Amino acid sequence: MIDITKIRKDFPILNREVNGKPLVYFDNAATSQTPQQVIDVIVDYYSSYNANIHRGVHALSQEATDKYEQARITIQKHFNIAKSHEVIFTSGTTHSINMVANGFGAFLSAGDEIIVSALEHHSNIVPWQMLCERTGAVLKVIPMNLEGELVIDTYKELLSNKTKLVFCNHVSNALGTVNPVEIIIKEAHKVGAAVLIDGAQAAPHIKADMQALDVDFYTVSAHKVCGPTGAGMLYGKEEWLKKLPPYQGGGEMIAEVTFEKTTYANLPHKFEAGTPNICGGIAFAAALDYMNAIGFKDIATYEEELLEYATEKLLTIDGLKIYGTSTNKTAVISFNIEGLHPYDIGSILDKLGIAVRTGHHCAQPIMDFYKIPGTVRASFSFYNTKEEIDVMVAGVERARNMLM
Ligand code: PMP
Numbered sequence: 001m002i003d004i005t006k007i008r009k010d011f012p013i014l015n016r017e018v019n020g021k022p023l024v025y026f027d028n029a030a031t032s033q034t035p036q037q038v039i040d041v042i043v044d045y046y047s048s049y050n051a052n053i054h055r056g057v058h059a060l061s062q063e064a065t066d067k068y069e070q071a072r073i074t075i076q077k078h079f080n081i082a083k084s085h086e087v088i089f090t091s092g093t094t095h096s097i098n099m100v101a102n103g104f105g106a107f108l109s110a111g112d113e114i115i116v117s118a119l120e121h122h123s124n125i126v127p128w129q130m131l132c133e134r135t136g137a138v139l140k141v142i143p144m145n146l147e148g149e150l151v152i153d154t155y156k157e158l159l160s161n162k163t164k165l166v167f168c169n170h171v172s173n174a175l176g177t178v179n180p181v182e183i184i185i186k187e188a189h190k191v192g193a194a195v196l197i198d199g200a201q202a203a204p205h206i207k208a209d210m211q212a213l214d215v216d217f218y219t220v221s222a223h224k225v226c227g228p229t230g231a232g233m234l235y236g237k238e239e240w241l242k243k244l245p246p247y248q249g250g251g252e253m254i255a256e257v258t259f260e261k262t263t264y265a266n267l268p269h270k271f272e273a274g275t276p277n278i279c280g281g282i283a284f285a286a287a288l289d290y291m292n293a294i295g296f297k298d299i300a301t302y303e304e305e306l307l308e309y310a311t312e313k314l315l316t317i318d319g320l321k322i323y324g325t326s327t328n329k330t331a332v333i334s335f336n337i338e339g340l341h342p343y344d345i346g347s348i349l350d351k352l353g354i355a356v357r358t359g360h361h362c363a364q365p366i367m368d369f370y371k372i373p374g375t376v377r378a379s380f381s382f383y384n385t386k387e388e389i390d391v392m393v394a395g396v397e398r399a400r401n402m403l404m
Pocket of ligand 1: 029030091092093094095121123124169171172173198200201221362
């Protein structure tokens, strides 16, 4: 069971005020807050062993290298990844996706097909469009229904021997829908297509098992799982990472360089050109350790309680509509009030110290589907409380009365 009093003490930011009111932070899907345990790891890195890795004979460089490689193993274990060199450190999900989208051009010809889902974040649409422009491949879209779920029967019809790649998020950032990635992966493999799952929104709530999923690529951003910004991972099956051309050239990613020819380093270094975010990688692993100590099962149960409570309370407000009503969703509520602009509601909530996100949430096609400019999105984490939800619901009611 979650010990909420103890947990909240771990997050110094939760003590601050915004506009003279205690902060209520419900923008966790954009970025999560950082516990003192992870802040301490960051401070410790810069206070005691800041050095460049993989290249120095001196003690500090060795210490930093050991901690960085240990972090890779922590991440490997967390996601049940078979080999540690299948974990590529990146700056986050966007970087990870671009790495695959860039290299995959080598395997595509004009007329090949790539399938994306209607529930994607722009970072999982634009790189594929760019890839299609470069290669002449064709982008197909798995449609969604009014509940905000993917239509899997249509997906099965879209698959053919022309399909080379399927991309889908594990959890939708705009609506919170948990997509049936197991089925998506299995069906894609039947036609020989590779699958990339964007785990940016799943990682804070679901401990995904790479070997059980049998997924080809999976992406995570550290800042969504209580870690720092500018760090993340690309998981890739060894067979794919060996074939995929490197993304960036530079130091660290080579075996030998002459002006005639360069040979690339082994995995994972082939994809890790230049000095990486060393501290970020170490803090990413510390954040996973922190969340594992609480336990993903308990986190899921508690967040489910928050979701049910908030859904019930918000629906008592006149004219309030929730978008994304799948029974399989994470603790995200996207809503609007009839006749009001989401931005106006968000601005009034901000005056009351409540942080929510408003807009299209980098998922414009979803907003177009519902024919709305955007939504107000409240996204909860295991350090939020029902009392905070009461404050938000009262704030939304107040906004409604002020704006109507
Ligand atoms: N995909 C999804 C589903 C996301 O929610 C986000 C972040 N909002 C991203 C990709 C991009 O992640 P990042 O900005 O950390 O690269």
